[in-house]
Amino acid sequence: MSHELAHSQHAAQQQHMPAGLAALDRAVEELRAPATIRARCNNILKAVQAGRSEFFRVDESRLDAAADVVAEVTRASYPALDVPYHSRWRHFGAGGVDREAAFDAAFATRFAKAGGTLDSPEFAAARARAAIDLALVSVLLDAGAGPQWRWVESRADGHSASFNRSEGLGVASFHAFMSGAFSATAGDPLRVDAEALQRLDASKLGALFQASEANPLVGVDGRALLLRRLGKTIAARPELFGKPARPGNLFDALLAQSGQAPVRARDVLGLLLDGLAPIWPSHQKLADQPLGDCWRHPLAGGSGLGAGWVPIHKLSQWLSYSLLEPILRAGVQVIGIDELTALAEYRNGGLLIDSGVIVPLTRQVTDKAWTPGDTVVIEWRALTIALMDPLADRVRAKLGKPEMPLAAILEGGSWAAGRVLAGKLRGGDPPMKVVSDGTVF
DSSP: OOHHHHHHHHHHHHTSSOOOHHHHHHHHHTTSSHHHHHHHHHHHHHHHHTTSSSSSOOOEEEEEEEEHHHHHHHHHHTTTTTOOOOOOHTTTGGGOOHHHHHHHHHHHHEEEEEEOOTSSSHHHHHHHHHHHHHHHHHTOOSOOOOOSEEEEHHHEOOOOEEOOOHHHHHHHHHHHHHHHTTTSSSTSSSSSSSSHHHTTTTTHHHHHOOOSSSOTTTHHHHHHHHHHHHHHHHHHHHHHHHTTTTTHHHHHHHHHHHSSSSSEHHHHHHHHHTTTGGGOOOOOOEEEEOSSSSSEOTOOOOOGGGGTTEEEEHHHHHHHHHHHHHHHHTOOEEEGGGSSOOOOOOHHHHHHTTTTTESSSSSSHHHSOOOOOOOHHHHHHHHHHHHHHHHHHHHHHHHHTTOOHHHHHEEEEEIIHHHHHHHHHHTTTSEEOOOOOOOOO
């Protein structure tokens, strides 16, 4: 169905709800919208600019210097400025290895052996489902590996390569998927099934990621719990995830929602936030409704039941960006990509601190270890989202690419520039210390 039809049906359903439930439903929907993410983050930015923060001040005169670094890194990585979207698919190419091509070849071989035709719409849709399976489970596993962890890839030529951080998590999860670790369907390893996810424990996941006392991976228990919750959640929503349940069936749900119209990027995010809401271990709730990566902040503003909350939804937006390519590869048009926001994680946020745009007011801000729920971390992440928009405008001007989407600037880009500055200043560590459970960053 179209977005407009879905909205009208939603409104009709609310007419039959008690007033309190209808208001709660509207507030939760508002806190899932990219427009609300930007509005609340900008409220916090304005308050910080007015001197109302105990943690930071903002020096917007440093945005040009930050943009210089981003533009320089972008030109070095993409001399022709043909920058792809920031998505999990970039990490599958770590070390110059085209693992997506390996995925394509393996999937095409299995599809053809099953009697399918490779130039058919059925193949395009089946490939999209499998690619969404891979991207979704890989993104959910992509949250702060810690500084010591490495994953070693053994190759057919007898050589090996070592990867860490996001690239390592991407390569490790790619191989886990290709080996059938997330499939419960005999003879079909290239899928993710609810049944297999619900059987996954920390020991098995740790083995897949080569984690050990000598090679510690942050948040293994949290990641395993997240995937088990994913399995339980998708099994309970057959209208979105089908029967047997798999994440890739979101492709069909998106097409059903959009009808003949193009898919809007914000609707990809909305469907993910709706369908996956119960998986997040966060205690952030509005009444009994889980909000996920959404936090109370005294400067957030807003009105109604959702006042005082700042939605961030980093992993869900990262996931949305990562699903765009499988959807586009299937021949489905996606519009409104710039409605999604920058990602509030330690590379973009680190870039802004290390370039002097976000200025900590005390040594404690950068010296103390914080949790994702601490006000200082929420504020840092909100400022990152708000300031990345004007930074992106400056980067576009410096590159002479006024049409470059935010998703490409993140890839070109700000994330890599944050890593470069962190490497020069601290050997790669971010400027703030955040104790992660593996489900936020």
